[in-house]
Amino acid sequence: MNLTLHVWRQAGPDAxxxxxxxxxxDISPDxxxxxxxDVVNERLTAEGETPIAFDHDxxxxxxxxxxxxxxxxxxxxxxxxxxxxxxxxxxxxxAAIYIEPWRARAFPVIRDLAVDRSSLDRIIQAGGFITAAxxxxxxxNAILVPKENVDxxxxxxxxxxxxxxxxxxxxxxxxxxxxxxxxxxxxxxxxQPERYRRALSMVGRMDLEGFGSCTLHGECQEACPxxxxxxxxxxxxxxxxxxxxxxxxx
Amino acid sequence: xxxxxxxKMPTGALAxxxxxxxxxxxxxxxxxxxxxxxxxxxSGLAGGAAAATLSELGYDVKCFCFxxxxxxxxSIAAQGGINAAKNYQNDGDSIYRLFxxxxxxxxxxxxxxxxxxxxxxSVNIIDQCVxxxxxxxxxxxxxxxxxxxxxxxxxRTFYARGQTGQQLLLGAYQALERxxxxxxxxxxxxxxxxxxxxxxxRARGIITRDLVTGAIExxxxxxxxxxxxxxxxxxxxxxxxxxxxxxxxWRAYKRGAAFANPCFTQIHPTCIPVSGEYQSKLTLMSxxxxxxxxxxVPIKAGDKRAAADIPETDRDYFLERKYxxxxxxxxxxxxxxxxxxxxDEGRGVGESGLGxxxxxxxxxxxxxxxxxxxxxxxxxxxxxxxxxxxxYQVPMRIYPAVHYTMGGLWVDYNLMSNxxxxxxxxxxxxxxxxxxxxxxxALMQGLADGYFILPNTLxxxxxxxxxxxxxxxxxxxxxxxxxxxxxxxxxxxINGKRTVASFxxxxxxxxxxxxxxxxxxxxxxxxxxxxPQLRAEFWRDVNVPGSAAELNQALERAGRVADFMELAELxxxxxxxxxxxxxxxxxxxxxxxxxxxxxxxxxxxxxxxWEFAGEGKAPVLNRExxxxxNVKLSQRSYK
Numbered sequence: 001m002n003l004t005l006h007v008w009r010q011a012g013p014d015a016x017x018x019x020x021x022x023x024x025x026d027i028s029p030d031x032x033x034x035x036x037x038d039v040v041n042e043r044l045t046a047e048g049e050t051p052i053a054f055d056h057d058x059x060x061x062x063x064x065x066x067x068x069x070x071x072x073x074x075x076x077x078x079x080x081x082x083x084x085x086x087x088x089x090x091x092x093x094x095a096a097i098y099i100e101p102w103r104a105r106a107f108p109v110i111r112d113l114a115v116d117r118s119s120l121d122r123i124i125q126a127g128g129f130i131t132a133a134x135x136x137x138x139x140x141n142a143i144l145v146p147k148e149n150v151d152x153x154x155x156x157x158x159x160x161x162x163x164x165x166x167x168x169x170x171x172x173x174x175x176x177x178x179x180x181x182x183x184x185x186x187x188x189x190x191x192q193p194e195r196y197r198r199a200l201s202m203v204g205r206m207d208l209e210g211f212g213s214c215t216l217h218g219e220c221q222e223a224c225p226x227x228x229x230x231x232x233x234x235x236x237x238x239x240x241x242x243x244x245x246x247x248x249x250x
Numbered sequence: 251x252x253x254x255x256x257x258k259m260p261t262g263a264l265a266x267x268x269x270x271x272x273x274x275x276x277x278x279x280x281x282x283x284x285x286x287x288x289x290x291x292x293s294g295l296a297g298g299a300a301a302a303t304l305s306e307l308g309y310d311v312k313c314f315c316f317x318x319x320x321x322x323x324x325s326i327a328a329q330g331g332i333n334a335a336k337n338y339q340n341d342g343d344s345i346y347r348l349f350x351x352x353x354x355x356x357x358x359x360x361x362x363x364x365x366x367x368x369x370x371x372s373v374n375i376i377d378q379c380v381x382x383x384x385x386x387x388x389x390x391x392x393x394x395x396x397x398x399x400x401x402x403x404x405x406r407t408f409y410a411r412g413q414t415g416q417q418l419l420l421g422a423y424q425a426l427e428r429x430x431x432x433x434x435x436x437x438x439x440x441x442x443x444x445x446x447x448x449x450x451x452r453a454r455g456i457i458t459r460d461l462v463t464g465a466i467e468x469x470x471x472x473x474x475x476x477x478x479x480x481x482x483x484x485x486x487x488x489x490x491x492x493x494x495x496x497x498x499x500w501r502a503y504k505r506g507a508a509f510a511n512p513c514f515t516q517i518h519p520t521c522i523p524v525s526g527e528y529q530s531k532l533t534l535m536s537x538x539x540x541x542x543x544x545x546x547v548p549i550k551a552g553d554k555r556a557a558a559d560i561p562e563t564d565r566d567y568f569l570e571r572k573y574x575x576x577x578x579x580x581x582x583x584x585x586x587x588x589x590x591x592x593x594d595e596g597r598g599v600g601e602s603g604l605g606x607x608x609x610x611x612x613x614x615x616x617x618x619x620x621x622x623x624x625x626x627x628x629x630x631x632x633x634x635x636x637x638x639x640x641x642y643q644v645p646m647r648i649y650p651a652v653h654y655t656m657g658g659l660w661v662d663y664n665l666m667s668n669x670x671x672x673x674x675x676x677x678x679x680x681x682x683x684x685x686x687x688x689x690x691x692a693l694m695q696g697l698a699d700g701y702f703i704l705p706n707t708l709x710x711x712x713x714x715x716x717x718x719x720x721x722x723x724x725x726x727x728x729x730x731x732x733x734x735x736x737x738x739x740x741x742x743x744i745n746g747k748r749t750v751a752s753f754x755x756x757x758x759x760x761x762x763x764x765x766x767x768x769x770x771x772x773x774x775x776x777x778x779x780x781x782p783q784l785r786a787e788f789w790r791d792v793n794v795p796g797s798a799a800e801l802n803q804a805l806e807r808a809g810r811v812a813d814f815m816e817l818a819e820l821x822x823x824x825x826x827x828x829x830x831x832x833x834x835x836x837x838x839x840x841x842x843x844x845x846x847x848x849x850x851x852x853x854x855x856x857x858x859x860w861e862f863a864g865e866g867k868a869p870v871l872n873r874e875x876x877x878x879x880n881v882k883l884s885q886r887s888y889k
Contacts, residue, residue: 011800012800012801028526028528030525030526030638031526031528032530032636034530035528035529035530038528038530038751039528042749042751042752045749045793045795045804046747046749046793048795049795050795050796051795051803051804053801053803055318056492057317057322057324057491057492057493058322058324058326058327058491058492059491059492059530059531059533060327060531060533060534060632061632062326062327062413062416063317063322063324063326063327063491064319064321064322065317065318065322078635080631081635085632085635085636087635087636087638089638110462110801111800111801114318114801116318117318117319118318118319118439120319121319121320121321121427121430121437121439124321124423124424124427125427125428125430125431126431128424128427129382129383129424129425129427129428130381130382130383130424131428132378132381132382132425133303133306133425134299134302134303134306134378134425134701134702134705135374135378135702137374137377137378137380137381138377138381139377140336140376140377140379140380140386140394141336141338141393141394143380144391144392144393145388145392146388146390146392147388147389147390147392150385150386150387150388153383153385154385154410154411154417157385157410157417157420158411158413158416160416161319161321161322184383184385185383188383188385190380190381190382190383191383
């Protein structure tokens with residue numbers, strides 16, 4: 001298949017960027033989207049041009065490194081699919097494809113399609129953990145956890161931290177990312193002692209990082225490659241509200 | 251022999267060695283721990299767990315990863331599970347059985363004491379992970395669930411859907427981020443280690459490149475820990491992430507650390523077959539699928555009928571036929587080799603003929619599609635996304651692919667290399683899996699090293715040695731930094747015609763063809779001619795665009811591929827010297843009449859630790875004999 005790409009090119013964080021047109025010819029429908037970009041980059045290199053920078057690593061939808069706005073949709077047209085798992089058979093021959101980096105104040109562009117997502121790490125630093133230093137834990141079967149709870153916790157824990165939720169959100173809110181972690185840990189007995197201070201602290205950090213607020217558009221759950229539900233945000237808001245009243249002390 | 255390989259094995263009975271050793275090791279006074287600085291390269295299960303734990307103990311830790319976040323280390327992609335000798339299923343498991351299965355699975359090429367310790371600690375790992383909130387699968391009553399895995403006849407594998415590696419890594423990552431917030435760990439993401447600095451025989455720091463700005467930096471420490479993973483990407487096509495590389499361990503090798511058993515690579519039997527030349531990676535389908543899927547090919551070569559049109563009588567369930575007691579759960583090396591064999595006979599399926607069926611129709615009939623979906627739903631989806639075929643309706647097609655490397659830097663019982671102060675953990679070391687790793691054992695080893703072993707043994711090193719104060723103005727740092735600069739400039743000044751990727755692809759094909767699933771002398775000798783030629787061409791004709799002072803992904807890859815070009819040669823040298831077959835290393839000259847791997851215990855019961863002797867010189871072989879005092883060496887049988 002032959003495609004016309006319009007790709008965001010930006011030489012560095014402070015350089016101005018622009019869309020640049022490339023013809024991608026002879027593309028196999030069985031290629032993944034990133035393999036298509038590999039082919040384009042090979043050709044650019046051969047022609048003495050600078051290849052397009054983009055983040056990627058595992059290429060099996062789990063590391064969360066890749067993430068592109070494809071025709072205005074985070075991770076492209078297939079639901080529940082990260083960019084690396086998107087295949088060219090999802091596009092029609094002759095199509096024009098617009099490729100941009102994540103757009104959010106908290107995700108500054110580093111180069112071309114690669115952005116800085118360290119803000120997400122800092123949200124985790126604010127409380128996205130259970131304080132359990134190595135050693136000293138009791139037998140793993142000592143605390144029973146109902147299967148339903150652990151299944152729901154796993155649905156949220158599946159978050160790959162790609163940032164698509166914030167990129168898709170009109171307010172550039174990272175609420176789905178933050179709520180997924182709060183829900184994962186909050187549904188488990190081990191996560192209870194820190195549940196409310198966690199909500200207070202993580203939500204506070206999210207605001208400080210420059211992410212917007214959630215107004216329940218629902219774009220995040222549409223874009224999420226792991227299809228994490230927006231219900232987690234309701235849970236986060238409940239925990240946050242309660243913590244705001246109690247100051248995180250129960 | 252110039253390198254002294256002292257494994258520092260504790261004396262005493264196998265089951266008491268680790269306890270005894272822990273008592274005998276020196277401790278660092280709690281108040282003094284913060285005065286010791288430790289560099290950890292890699293943030294996966296081993297590196298991330300070690301960084302978090304050492305910081306919890308009070309050490310001053312710097313942790314480096316090339317990814318944009320420590321959460322993206324390749325451990326995240328492990329699917330199936332983690333073994334532990336909990337015997338929760340009351341099916342006869344024990345620490346000794348896990349130890350024995352692992353030693354036997356590794357074809358008797360690992361140290362008894364290391365593997366026993368691993369089996370002991372497996373129990374603590376599960377406790378620790380549950381305390382961190384890892385959502386392992388559970389039964390309705392709330393107890394933890396288990397599944398069985400290749401190479402074992404007990405059900406001892408703990409799992410979180412098909413994302414066990416992800417959940418364990420996020421547990422370690424969250425513990426790490428807690429320490430970052432506390433100030434105990436300084437994290438350096440998007441930073442690649444490009445050299446090791448050794449002063450007076452001790453590892454005292456590293457040279458790094460900031461992948462965003464291109465800045466070359468020196469980092470000084472009292473000890474250096476490498477948890478940088480395996481080198482499977484030398485094959486170009488593998489299940490490894492694109493960025494995984496051997497640069498850290500290879501640079502350490504060139505600074506004096508011995509590289510052990512580089513030819514021990516694991517080819518995983520259940521991967522999605524290659525579909526085209528453009529392909530950048532192979533996708534693994536968790537081995538757990540073999541619990542319910544049946545592996546078969548047509549009995550007749552060249553049978554091109556659709557799977558559904560081939561009646562039972564024309565099918566060969568070759569694993570069940572050849573290994574009746576383990577069947578589809580035969581260990582990875584055996585399952586892979588048998589798949590290759592039937593494909594070589596012309597009985598492979600799919601367009602390329604390089605594939606075998608993994609069929610779930612019996613399991614779906616027996617258990618219903620919902621149960622199968624519950625167990626493997628995400629894997630089935632992944633398969634369908636890549637191949638455009640629905641595995642609930644037609645059998646999966648699978649083929650072996652490079653997945654894991656058992657070889658790595660040589661370490662002693664304390665996980666320290668022969669270079670004092672340089673510790674190596676996880677897949678980057680050679681220690682516990684012998685010549686073949688059993689399923690669900692990589693996560694166990696990474697976390698055992700990171701959470702429980704290294705935090706003890708590193709303290710012992712620091713407490714037992716007086717370390718001179720050094721800073722980055724030391725000549726050794728200046729020399730290493732200059733060498734890194736020169737190498738970077740050299741890549742950029744070649745201005746040749748071929749891309750880095752084209753060299754990587756060509757190298758991978760040579761290694762796969764001659765040092766892949768089966769090896770022979772003629773092939774290895776041919777590879778040893780081809781690799782240096784290709785390397786010379788690389789340094790003459792590679793095209794690395796851009797500059798050093800910016801985010802330059804072609805430059806990053808050039809450095810990694812240049813190191814693979816050297817490592818590939820060492821792998822072939824090692825494979826050529828080991829004329830026996832064992833585990834993942836199948837030498838065609840050494841097989842039983844039934845075509846199974848035939849070990850040569852009289853001559854090869856040792857770890858081969860190769861020592862760098864200088865550019866252009868043949869590496870020096872050092873042997874660490876393996877002593878088996880508790881298990882009897884036997885021909886591995888899974889029949």
